[in-house]
Amino acid sequence: MVSLTHYLVLSAVLFAIGTAGVFLRRNLITVLLSIEVMLNAANLSLVAFGRELGTVDGQVIVFFVVTVAAAEAAVGLALVIALFRLRESLDPDAYTSLKW
Amino acid sequence: MAPETLLFYALGAVAVAASLLVVGQRNPMYSVMLLIVSFLALAGLYILLDAPFLAVIQIIIYAGAILVLFLFVVMLLNAEKEQEARAALGTVIGPRRAGAALGVILAAELGWAFWQMARGEGAGVETAARAPGADISTVRAIGQVLFTDYALAFEITSLLILVAMVGAVVLAKRHV
Numbered sequence: 051m052v053s054l055t056h057y058l059v060l061s062a063v064l065f066a067i068g069t070a071g072v073f074l075r076r077n078l079i080t081v082l083l084s085i086e087v088m089l090n091a092a093n094l095s096l097v098a099f100g101r102e103l104g105t106v107d108g109q110v111i112v113f114f115v116v117t118v119a120a121a122e123a124a125v126g127l128a129l130v131i132a133l134f135r136l137r138e139s140l141d142p143d144a145y146t147s148l149k150w
Numbered sequence: 151m152a153p154e155t156l157l158f159y160a161l162g163a164v165a166v167a168a169s170l171l172v173v174g175q176r177n178p179m180y181s182v183m184l185l186i187v188s189f190l191a192l193a194g195l196y197i198l199l200d201a202p203f204l205a206v207i208q209i210i211i212y213a214g215a216i217l218v219l220f221l222f223v224v225m226l227l228n229a230e231k232e233q234e235a236r237a238a239l240g241t242v243i244g245p246r247r248a249g250a251a252l253g254v255i256l257a258a259e260l261g262w263a264f265w266q267m268a269r270g271e272g273a274g275v276e277t278a279a280r281a282p283g284a285d286i287s288t289v290r291a292i293g294q295v296l297f298t299d300y301a302l303a304f305e306i307t308s309l310l311i312l313v314a315m316v317g318a319v320v321l322a323k324r325h326v
């Protein structure tokens with residue numbers, strides 16, 4: 051029997067994988083991909099809770115999360131393109147000019 | 151085993167394995183493809199959770215538009231396989247092992263919190279809004295809530311998309 055907790059634990063595991071990816075990856079695009087993994091983990095737990103409580107609000111919130119993720123991906127990738135034109139590198143270590 | 155349980159474990163395993171490979175392997179094009187696989191598994195999980203509309207939205211918009219945009223940018227910038235992260239001088243544990251260990255700790259902590267919640271200790275799930283027999287799986291149900299209770303958020307989202315579109319064009323424009 052698959053309960054709410056199963057979905058929440060799966061969501062937790064995916065979120066942790068995404069977080070590890072944000073900190074570990076040496077490529078700007080893959081960092082953005084790991085952020086998408088985290089967003090999807092949160093979406094999964096939202097839908098699971100919506101089903102558990104019998105409301106449709108969980109799905110509506112996920113609808114908005116997908117939209118915001120689309121907007122964020124578009125702007126984030128435009129930033130990556132602009133940065134690449136500047137330094138010809140996708141390594142986060144190439145953009146450390148604000149580091150003391 | 152009930153088919154729902156079997157499907158949950160199968161789709162969950164595919165999602166976790168694909169996400170691990172997204173984070174773990176080095177070619178960014180493969181990462182995007184593996185993330186598409188992960189999103190398809192999540193769409194299957196949404197269907198299991200009585201959310202078929204959301205599953206289709208996930209496939210069309212998330213896997214079919216956002217990740218295709220990622221793929222375009224990967225191919226445009228000719229992103230190469232990334233190099234090993236260089237360990238800082240003077241550390242014993244490399245950054246990848248430490249990061250992987252911290253990821254496992256985070257997952258264990260979150261899993262423990264959810265398990266405690268299932269056992270009834272700690273802050274429980276608020277049961278005031280329960281209506282477990284309600285039909286939440288139709289598009290009609292989503293539409294009725296989306297355009298009445300969430301109408302303001304809906305309109306603000308359209309403004310957000312407009313701003314994001316303008317911002318993306320301005321940021322990526324080649325200044326001649």
